[in-house]
Every structure is written in structure tokens, then in C-alpha cells.
Amino acid sequence: MAQTNNATLIRREIITRLCRLFAEGRLEDIDRIALAMAPRNAQTNGSRCCIHKARAIIKYRIMALLGFNVADETDELESLYSYALRALAGTDRGEGVLTVVGEACTSCVKSNYVVSNLCRGCLASNCMVSCPKNAIVMENGQAKIDSLKCVGCGLCKEACPYHAIIYVPIPCEESCPVKAISQxxxxxxxxxxTKCIHCGRCMMACPFGAIMYKSHLISILHQMMKADKPVVAMLAPAVCGQFRASYGQLVTALGKLGFADIFEVAQGAELTARHEAEELGHVLATGQQFMATSCCPAWVELTEKHLTQLKPFVSETWTPMRYTAGLVRDKYPDAVVVFIGPCVAKQAEALKYPGVDYVMTFEELGSLMIARGIDLQVFEVEEQGAVIPERQFAASSGVLNSVAAYYSGEQIKPLVISGLHKKNMAVLRRLATGKHDWNMIEVMACEGGCLSGPGGVSSPDVARKLFNAQSGVHTEMLVQ
Amino acid sequence: MNGQVEVSICYGTLCFVMGGSEFEMIQDQLPSDIRHLVLVKGMNCPGYCNSQENGKPPFVTINGKLIGQANLQKVISGIMGELANGTDK
Structure with a gap:
């Protein structure tokens, strides 16, 4: 989910500055962004030790925005301008979609269990006695946990009669559904x-903003400037909850930014819903117990890398993004196709299948509008005509509702998985055992659906409210 | 007595993206005992963002007084302040 906090706002300011430099043809000044944002003698906001650290972090954030994996740095003195030129030349920018800005990572705690100063250094020392790894010693009258020996079992916490041992989470590790991030x-x-499913949950969880997605932005801006091929935007339906604007106003804005044409991904979603309804009828008729949706790329990757026993149950129907890309190619065979959405995992999906060249987030779209001085409010609001009902793909339950609208066959017994948090991961693991009577399962990696995606502008509550007011479709959560 | 305090939120895209989106929930976040005293309005971008002296976005005015880098908590305490002033008179 997109949250409004200092970490996200700093990221947006950096994106805006980068877009502005590009538009003004002053990319060679890119290394000055860090100096402008953390000027000499400025106070840091307290979470960084000094402006030099703050500048270093901004530099690596820009490196990620230029599309590079921060971990791939070989020469610490390589300038951002050099990275920018390499990005424009189309060099390989390393693996993964998410990248850790090492400078910003404060390496939270080495062990999840910490002895607080409430420890009385008691005679019984139940913590030491209960520890299976001999990881606890008494030092200066208080217990101390050796992080190298601690395995995080938590027995000491349970054993302490003073509740002096506390559990300290590591937010990114805690949020990752597949244990793909570690110290x-x-x-x-x-x-x-090899484990990451690109869901972006770690990025949203990190309070220091130390995890970023590798952006395609610079390549998109470059393609628009070159103007040798039409750059066509595909706008995901979640956009209706991301800005204070009608769909028509957004289309006007995208035109002004330089997109040659704008396709609504809900068009592709209609095709997805129709095909998936047909597939569901077929699959259930042949005796398969259930089918799961295929539109969320993080979920599909989860079944490819981890819950492989569920892979055969995932629908083979294309995602709305792929269908929409097909529609774009029919009209503009040589187009540069840009998917604009709230999703980080779509980048990985775009790499897997041909048809989509670049992925841009709503946050980047918002920052680009700022950089180009575009204000959605001034565009005329057109009368909303017929609305594609599949816009509801953006919200949890929306895909199921859409599929049900085209489906005829035995009764649908739906299960909606909204968010890959721990509880839902346990539900998914149990699914393959077959001991349930659900026959259609919708899975979205983000709580509440794409409206809460990591690349959004508005927080989930705001996004849902605006979506219900502006999209022309209303979303109701199905009972889970 | 509706509208004792007038809150105007900049609906410009810059303010919205830089944190102003949170004000979409302002009616739900206002303490229920003062909700009826506050009139919340939106405004098209008046250009506060063009001058650095005004500070950083998002911008909100409370009874005409400009608040920069506004967030829900800042605005609610601003409203409380206005209400306290009003009863002193």
C-alpha cells in the first residue's frame, strides 16, 4: 500500500527532480540533486547521522530510479551521470525488480529478541536455563543475548517472569511472505x-525506505524524447482511486505528457474475465476441484517458485495487461508500450512475456506530472459515458465478480485471498490438500487488491474512497 | 453553527501527490464533537507552491491562515486553535 510518510515523500521529490532535469535537458546535473536536497549546514531530520550520509542515500536512491540494482555497484566513485548515460544506452541493469539501498538500511537488530533494561538479573535466570543454544550470558547484572548464537526461538521471552525480554521485528523480513530477504x-x-516474487511488501514495510524498485522511468522519458515510435500508455483501472480526477482528466494529462495514445487496461480485463469464466466452466466440468485467478503476477510467481503444488490450479488465461498489449499492437505494431499501474511485480511479468516494453508506477506518473507542471484540476471534466465494468479488477473481489458475470455452470463457491500476509499464506498452503469445497479462488498479493499497490499515490483507505466515487463501478468485498 | 472554522485544501496535483491525498479522509478524522463546526472545502491550486517562502507542500488554509507541509494532525490542531480563539472573544 502506498503510505504518506517521509520515506515516500522523499522518493517522490527525487523522482520529480529527476524528471525536471530530463525535461530541461540538464541530465548532467543529476549528481547535484543530492546537494540540493541535503545542502551544506542543513539539519538532517534526525534519522540520518549527517548530511553526508543523507546525500549518499539520495545518490543510491537515484541509482535505483535509473533502473540499476544498487548491489551491483563496483566503483563507488561512478557518477550518477555516468549511470544515466549507461541507462540511456540500454545497458543491462542487473537482476531483480526490488533493490536494497544498503546505505539506508540501518540493519535493524541482529536478533529478534532483545533484553530490555527491565531485566533484574535474577538468581533464577530462567532465560539462561531455557535457552537451547546457550546464547544468554549475565553481564553487569543483566542478561545479554549473543546474536550469533540466538536462533530466535523465543523461549527466553516466555521464561522471563518480568517480561523483560521483548520481540523486536525486522519489518522487511517480517513482511516478506517467502523469506526472500535476510541480513x-x-x-x-x-x-x-531466486525466491523473491516482487510483491513489494518489504518496500512498503521498511521504515527507512531502504528498499526501492528499479525504475523504468528514464527509458520511458528517453523513448518519448526520441519520438521515432509512438509511446502508448496502458492505464490500469486502479488509477481511478489514485488521483483526484476523472478518467477523462487523466487521459488528457497523459496526452500532454507525450503519450501518443492511451488504452484502458479494463478493456483487457474484460477479455480476461470472459476467458476465465469459460475456462472455469471447462475445468470444473472435467473434475478439477478448483481454479485460481491469474491476474496478480506476484501470486502467480508464488505458485511458480514456492507453492508449486498450486500451480496446476492457476488459470491459464492471460492477464489484463497482456490482452491490452495485444490490442495496442493491433493498432500500433511498432509502439513502445508502457503499462502504468500500482504494481511492482508487473515489471517481472513484462520481462517474462513479449508485448509490454516498460512499466511505470502511479507514483512516478504523479511525480512526472508535477515536474511538467500539469495540474489535473484544470482539465475539463467530461460527462462519464459508458464505463467498462471490469474496472473493478482493481479491487479485491472484483475479479471474481467479473468472472461470475460471464459464467454459467455449477454454482461458484468463492474464496477471496486479499493480501499475502501470514494468515492468508497459511490458508493457501492448506488449499492444495483439497480439504475444502471452494471451487473458485481469487488471489491478490496486496490487501484490498491493486488499489493498495506499492506504487500508488494514495493510501488504501483514500484509494478505495476515491475509486468508489470516480470509477463508475462500485466494489463490494465478498465474504471471505 | 456550521462553518465556524473554514478549512481549504489545495486540490492541485502537486499538493495531492506530495501528501495532500490524506485530506480526503479529513471528515472521518475530525473529532466528532467539533465536526459540525468545521467547513471543509477544496480549492484549485492558488500557487502557494511557486514561492519557497511558503514552505513545502501540501498546503491548507485554516480561516485564511496558510499551513505548509500540512498533515491531518497539523490541521486538526490548527482547527482546535481557531476554535479556542473563537470562544475567547
Whole structure:
């Protein structure tokens, strides 16, 4: 989910500055962004030790915005301008979609269990006695946990009669549904890309904003400037909850930004819903117990990398993005196709299948509008004509409702999985055992659906409210 | 007595993206005992963002007084302040 906090606002300010430099043809000044944002003698906001650290972090944030994996840095003195030129030349920008800004990672705690100063250093020392790894010693009258020995079992916490041992979470690790992020020997988090499903939950969880997605923005701006091919935007339906604007106003804005044409991804979603309804009828008729939706790329990757026993149950129907890309190619065979949405995992999906060239987030779209001085409020509001009902794909339950609208067959017994948090991961693991009577399962990695995606502008509550007011479709959560 | 305090929120895209989106929930966030005393309005961008002296976005005015880098908490305490002033008179 997009949250409005200092970490997201700083990211948006950096994106805006980058877009502005590009528009003004002053990309060579890119290394000055850090100096402008953290000027000499300025106070840091307290969470960073000094402006030099703050500048270093801004530099690596820009490196990620230029599309590079921060972990791939080989020469610390390589300038951002050099990275920018390499990005424009189309060099390989490393693996993964998410990247850890090591400088910003404060390496939270080495062990999840910490002895607080409430410890009385008691005679019984139940913590020491209960520890299976001999990880606790008494030092200066208080217990101390050796993080190298601690395995995080939590028995000491249970054993302490003073409740002096507390559990301290590591937010990114805690939020990752697939244990793909962990500390290296220096205590800095690193992502295992063989496990990562690109859901973006770690990025939203990190209070220091230390995890970023590798952006395609510079390549998109470059393509628009070159103007040798039409750059066509595909706008995901979640957009209706992201700005204070009608769909028509957004289309006007995208035209002004330089997109040659704008396609609504809800068009592709209609095709997805129709095909998926047909597939569901077929699959259930042949005796398969259930089918799961295929539109959320993080969920599909979860079944490819982890819950492989569920993969055969995932629908083979294309995602709305792929269908829409097909519609774009029919009209503009040589187009540069840009998907604009709230999703980080769509980047990985775009790499897997041909048809979509770049992925842009709503946050980047918002920052680009700021940089180009575009104010949605001044555009005329057109009368809302017929609305594609599949706009509801953006919200949890929306895909199920859409599929049900085209489906005829035995009764649908739906299960809606909204968000890949711990509880839902446990539900998904149990699914494959077959001991349930659901026959259609909708899975979205983000709580509440794409409206709460990591690349959004508005927080989930705001996004839902605006979506219900502006999209022309109303979303009701199905009972879970 | 509706509208004792007038809150105007900049609906410009810049303010909205830079944190102003949170004000969409302002009616739900106002303490229920003062909700009826507050009139919340939106305004098209009056250009506060063009001058650095005004501080950073998002911008909100409370009875005409400009608040920069506004957030829900700042605005609610601003409203409380106005209400306290009003009863002193």
C-alpha cells in the first residue's frame, strides 16, 4: 500500500527532480540533486547521522530510479551521470525488480529478541536455563543475548517472569511472505532473487525506505524524447482511486505528457474475465476441484517458485495487461508500450512475456506530472459515458465478480485471498490438500487488491474512497 | 453553527501527490464533537507552491491562515486553535 510518510515523500521529490532535469535537458546535473536536497549546514531530520550520509542515500536512491540494482555497484566513485548515460544506452541493469539501498538500511537488530533494561538479573535466570543454544550470558547484572548464537526461538521471552525480554521485528523480513530477504554478514538486508516474487511488501514495510524498485522511468522519458515510435500508455483501472480526477482528466494529462495514445487496461480485463469464466466452466466440468485467478503476477510467481503444488490450479488465461498489449499492437505494431499501474511485480511479468516494453508506477506518473507542471484540476471534466465494468479488477473481489458475470455452470463457491500476509499464506498452503469445497479462488498479493499497490499515490483507505466515487463501478468485498 | 472554522485544501496535483491525498479522509478524522463546526472545502491550486517562502507542500488554509507541509494532525490542531480563539472573544 502506498503510505504518506517521509520515506515516500522523499522518493517522490527525487523522482520529480529527476524528471525536471530530463525535461530541461540538464541530465548532467543529476549528481547535484543530492546537494540540493541535503545542502551544506542543513539539519538532517534526525534519522540520518549527517548530511553526508543523507546525500549518499539520495545518490543510491537515484541509482535505483535509473533502473540499476544498487548491489551491483563496483566503483563507488561512478557518477550518477555516468549511470544515466549507461541507462540511456540500454545497458543491462542487473537482476531483480526490488533493490536494497544498503546505505539506508540501518540493519535493524541482529536478533529478534532483545533484553530490555527491565531485566533484574535474577538468581533464577530462567532465560539462561531455557535457552537451547546457550546464547544468554549475565553481564553487569543483566542478561545479554549473543546474536550469533540466538536462533530466535523465543523461549527466553516466555521464561522471563518480568517480561523483560521483548520481540523486536525486522519489518522487511517480517513482511516478506517467502523469506526472500535476510541480513548479510554486515547486517544489511539482501534479496534472494531466486525466491523473491516482487510483491513489494518489504518496500512498503521498511521504515527507512531502504528498499526501492528499479525504475523504468528514464527509458520511458528517453523513448518519448526520441519520438521515432509512438509511446502508448496502458492505464490500469486502479488509477481511478489514485488521483483526484476523472478518467477523462487523466487521459488528457497523459496526452500532454507525450503519450501518443492511451488504452484502458479494463478493456483487457474484460477479455480476461470472459476467458476465465469459460475456462472455469471447462475445468470444473472435467473434475478439477478448483481454479485460481491469474491476474496478480506476484501470486502467480508464488505458485511458480514456492507453492508449486498450486500451480496446476492457476488459470491459464492471460492477464489484463497482456490482452491490452495485444490490442495496442493491433493498432500500433511498432509502439513502445508502457503499462502504468500500482504494481511492482508487473515489471517481472513484462520481462517474462513479449508485448509490454516498460512499466511505470502511479507514483512516478504523479511525480512526472508535477515536474511538467500539469495540474489535473484544470482539465475539463467530461460527462462519464459508458464505463467498462471490469474496472473493478482493481479491487479485491472484483475479479471474481467479473468472472461470475460471464459464467454459467455449477454454482461458484468463492474464496477471496486479499493480501499475502501470514494468515492468508497459511490458508493457501492448506488449499492444495483439497480439504475444502471452494471451487473458485481469487488471489491478490496486496490487501484490498491493486488499489493498495506499492506504487500508488494514495493510501488504501483514500484509494478505495476515491475509486468508489470516480470509477463508475462500485466494489463490494465478498465474504471471505 | 456550521462553518465556524473554514478549512481549504489545495486540490492541485502537486499538493495531492506530495501528501495532500490524506485530506480526503479529513471528515472521518475530525473529532466528532467539533465536526459540525468545521467547513471543509477544496480549492484549485492558488500557487502557494511557486514561492519557497511558503514552505513545502501540501498546503491548507485554516480561516485564511496558510499551513505548509500540512498533515491531518497539523490541521486538526490548527482547527482546535481557531476554535479556542473563537470562544475567547
Amino acid at each position: 548479510n554478514s554486515e547486517g544489511i538486508e539482501q534479496i534472494d532473487y
